[in-house]
Amino acid sequence: MNVQTLVPALALLLAGNAAQAAYQLNLSSALSSQDPIVQAMESASEAIAQRSEGELTVRVFPNSQLGSDEDVVEQIRSGANIAILIDAGRLSEYQPELGILSAPYLVEDHTDYDRITSSELYQEWVEGLADSSGLRLLNYNWFQGSRHMLTKKLVEAPEDLRGVRVRTINSPVWLRTIESMGATPTPLPWSEVYSALQLGAIDGAEAQLTAAEGQNLHEVITHIALTGHIHLMTGIATSEQWYQSLPEELRTILDEELQSAGEEASQATADAQNAVRERMEAEGVTFTEVDVELFRERVGGVYDELGYGQYRDQLTAGE
DSSP: HHHHHHHHHHHHHHHHHHTTTTTTTEEOOOOOTEEEEEEEEHHHHHHHHTTTTTTTTTEEEOTTTOOOOOHHHHHHHTTOOOEEEEEEHTTTSSSGGGGGGGTTTTOOOOHHHHHHHHHHHHHEEEEEEEEHHHHEEEEEEEEEEEEEEEESOOOOOOGGGGOOOEEOOSSSSHHHHHHTTTTTTEOOOOOGGHHHHTTSSSSSSEEHHHHHTTGGGTOOOOEEEEEEEEEEEEEEEEHHHHHHOHHHHHHHHHHHHHHHHHHHHHHHHHHHHHHHHHHHHHTTTTEEEOOOOHHHHTTTTHHTTTOOOHHHHHHTTTO
């Protein structure tokens, strides 16, 4: 059995063990074990086991060990005892309005998401997602960093991205954002980005610094344009069926500890940005400050194209 066959098989095995381990949750992330977010997940796992006296356990699987995000989401929808760290752009396939949370330049700072996820509108979307898809979004407070353009050439303005194949996430809001910025969007699993850059299948990627360092992308790119086009906030989604099978006290423990871990991880990620930049610069990567307004103007139409205009006004009112 090759690796490509083995990984999904592992995920299916874990899902199949749900009956024997009714209160075990397998938490999947594409990020490396060194990422502040995965480290916070491990801390949450310990806290959950302690508070529940071992009745509820959470096992963390970094580096997409349970399979691609798409495969994992389908297993979750079928009721598997799995959760995934996921962005709202991917969830928009099931609840279209959620896609706005991954839209470009929605907020000025990642802390602005606190107000958005406290709104009645957001809560309506969360319940709609659970009802229509079987996906329960537990929280949405895991800041992964601001997304920038990572390329093999100097990028100073949108025109410099013309013809540049940039890896991005395969969802409408991400694809339209990167296309509007001037590049050619190229969806790929995150685990394949390093080899694709190395082999020349793509010319760049857009990502946050901690994740890029976790994949050693500084070895295969030479420039980073600080576009900050998306402050990447993500959440943890699990099976609504599995979640509702938990006793109420265990649901409370799970919710509270993962929410707390998200806050811890977000702060650690924000604190790590400068240090990551320094290490990448020491490896020869050139960072370029760009006129963000040039890129902001390019992506303004994404909201209306995807039907997000009315929601942006509601979510950002009072800024």
